[in-house]
Amino acid sequence: MVSKKNKKLITFQDTILNLQKYWSKNGCLVLQPYDIEVGAGTFHPATTLRSLGKEKWKAAYVQPSRRPSDGRYGENPNRLQHYYQFQVIIKPSPENIKKLFLDSLSSIGIDQNIHDIRFIEDDWESPTLGAAGLGWEVWCDGMEIAQFTYFQQMAGIQCNPVSVELTYGLERICMFVQDKASVYDLIWNLDGVLYKDIFKENEKQFSKYNFEFADIQNLFDTFNGLEKEAKNLLINRLPLPAYDQSLKASHVFNILDSRGAISIAQRAGYIARIRDLVKEVGEKWLEEKN
């Protein structure tokens, strides 16, 4: 009998590889991260834009995600301004998606026979993307490890057929599986490289940037410039590059927000400006594709 101590260690990179292998086996394209700063895997055009329209679509990818206001200068064991999500998007949602998802957990070391896996109501909404969905947060022994969402609307457009989106919080899952209390102690590979060896300094520097040094005036100007460019691109029927500008604007907005430069009253206005761009991107994307 194999004792628990000898249980094979699943490193951070193995977790990614296992998920890629699992979803590849289940018919997904394995894509690479989008090369623009985004707040979540959902913003990758492989999810936002591909969830629109009638065509079937199955993709899986890692997406580095940035949430400037979640930075804690590397001092908090659970919060990061930069982290990784593993994202699966399938259109239409398969009938056996729940089973597929649960089996994927086994591939990364979470055995549903001994752990308490629960689906807790979480109706998701992204005002910036003009998106909404119904679904759950998935809890493992009380910890949220993933989100499971049936998209109902994206870029202001009703989804038909409906896609299902699975988002795994990779750090959370590894902390759970490797039994670590701090994200910085996660084991990245079998040579013993740790998460902190790679990212601790980043967290310190970017927290300083996000909270203290980001140039507010410059960012406001940048936001306006990006918006102008996106509009111009939309006029010229180039929704994909226009979408890039919207993503950049969204990130600029997030930094401004973490700098405390945006009042509650202004917030809604900025979010609406991004949403308006994304909506038009969605419409133009569907038109251009057909």
Added chain:
Amino acid sequence: MSEFFLELFTEEMPPALQKSAKEDLLQIFKDFLNQKNIAYHKINFSISTPNRLIIYFKSIQKEFSKKSEEIRGPRTNLDKASVEGFLKSKNITKKNIYIKNTKKGEFYFYKTPSINIKTKEVLKENIPLLLQKIKWKKSMRWAYHNLFWGRPLKSMMCLFDGSHLKYNFFHLKSSNKTFINKNDESKTVTFKNFASYKNYFSKFGIIVDDNERKLIIKKNIDKISKLKNFSSNINLKLLDEVANIVEKPKVILCTFDKKFLQIPNEIVKLTIEYHQKYFPVTDNRGNLLNYFFSVADKEDKFGFIKKGNEKVVTARLSDAEYFWKKNKSQSMLKRVSKLEKVNYFNGLGNYLDKTKRIKNLSSIISDELLISKEKVELASTICKVDLMSDLVKEFPEMQGVLGGYFAESQGFEKEVCLAISEHYLPSGLNSRIPKNDFSIALSLSDKIDTLVGFFGLNLVPSSSKDPYALRRLTIGLIKLIIENKKIFKLKELIDHSCQLYKNVSTKFDSKLVQKNLSIFIIERFKNYMKEKGIRQDIIESSSIDCDLNKIFIIFTKANKLNKVIEKQIGMDLIENYKRASNILNLEINLKEGDYIGSADPALFKNNFEKDLYKKIHDIRKDFTNINLENDYEGQLSLLASAKKEVVSFFDNVIVNDNDEIIKKNRLELLKMLCNTFDKYFNLKKVEFLNEKTSI
């Protein structure tokens, strides 16, 4: 009679949707059976697990007869074709019809035979329609399907009288089997009845009845609590929710590091209860302990679940502790000026502006309450500072409470801290009401400022929409005043609040704000009285010319009157008033202004008039007695005591004298009587239920 049993299997349905769907659907079925005159046994219910919604009728009439019906055909004077059309449409021959004369003329009639109908057939046909009648608060589509349901509907097991009842619903077909494992839709098992179904699942520890699950959880928590000397109080709303997110509940006692009890306990509780859906534990004196109960959905064979649950709570509490330590030492006084950067509402300035207005108002209120102005102003100045803390950003529902904690740790006086902590209260239906005068002052001024501001921008609630929760705020304001038995010059405070907004750029129409806001407050006040069980006619009467400054007095008077209205004293006093006012209404009509309520004793012709006149004077004199000033029951008895004089007057005096001068004088005397009642309040709209017209 036949058993009917329906199981709708979905992916995990949220507790609130489960609850409303199952209640809804059972009612829909009952209404349907009632409407069709199909009898059913009184044992019927709907139960659920996160994945299964079950509708159960112990027995339903197997067959029912449809009574014979008389159907009117065409007029007899119409051509043959229309008669043939009628025959054809009913699939009958000429033998089956007969002629009958009606008010509208002569017609052919057809009497349908009474027939026996199989309930099964009716259900088959109607279940798809019934299922679509569920009102979902939120519903969704999935894959290519057009069906909207709370969460993806995967199977429908439908049994009637032990066998499969077949029907189609969108892309789904009903069956006589269901999935065994909620997470694996490949294995199914066939069932014939509810008992075997229930038994089958209980063998696996799955309890399909949510009520049973609730009892099990409660029992297990109680057992451990008793052993450990914990308080047995648990949050019943949470119990409801938790019972609906598990199918095989296992209670686990977990702990966390005692050091986290240093964090404001409300935060610890919120983390455990609201975020994690675990049960916090207190000792028998209500002190929070470093334990909690979690309810897992399976046996924790290796202790992993307990460990995981504890880890999550620890992680969350560490986060809160980090912020608590950081925020509690940030000087509140120094941070006040930073409120300038926090916008309150477009057109109503920033939070520093609001703070200044609140300070100004509560300073006036402190004069009315005779409490220290310095302390009230200090509390007002720093009461919004916590909005800028990380902790309030993390736990927005803890605004105010956290401000109180910060103030306490910075050494402010107890009453200042309490006032900050309580200044959003009362906030909901069952919310606690601040009792301390400092808290009352701060809460009142914050609420008045908000109401005046939003009414100033004309963002007035409509009948269906109240996005800024002004209705709730107003009810809070009313409760604050009445339940603390306070008399505030509310009208003047509102006037003053309007003036304070003059400094903000907005141009307020102060007169309009005052008018609309007092109408709004009085409407809510009437609602409040209604909730307190006061009769509608008393409410209406008491709020004639309602003076905002006196709502506590008006409420008390209405309440006292309500208590005695059906007793002798109440009936007497209403009778006294009504006999006089009825005759006045009849005689005076439009010329009311001519009557001032002053009779001339020199014109009295008999003792009945004189006695009544004297009694009125006595009552009026007694009303000025200082002992009676706040004794509303005494006032009511006093008004009732005129019964003898009133009765004698009406029994012996004819008001309608031939001499106009005498008649007018008698009406003046009655007017005088009515006006005396106004010293309590205008009784015009109060109904006298045993009214005998006695003119």
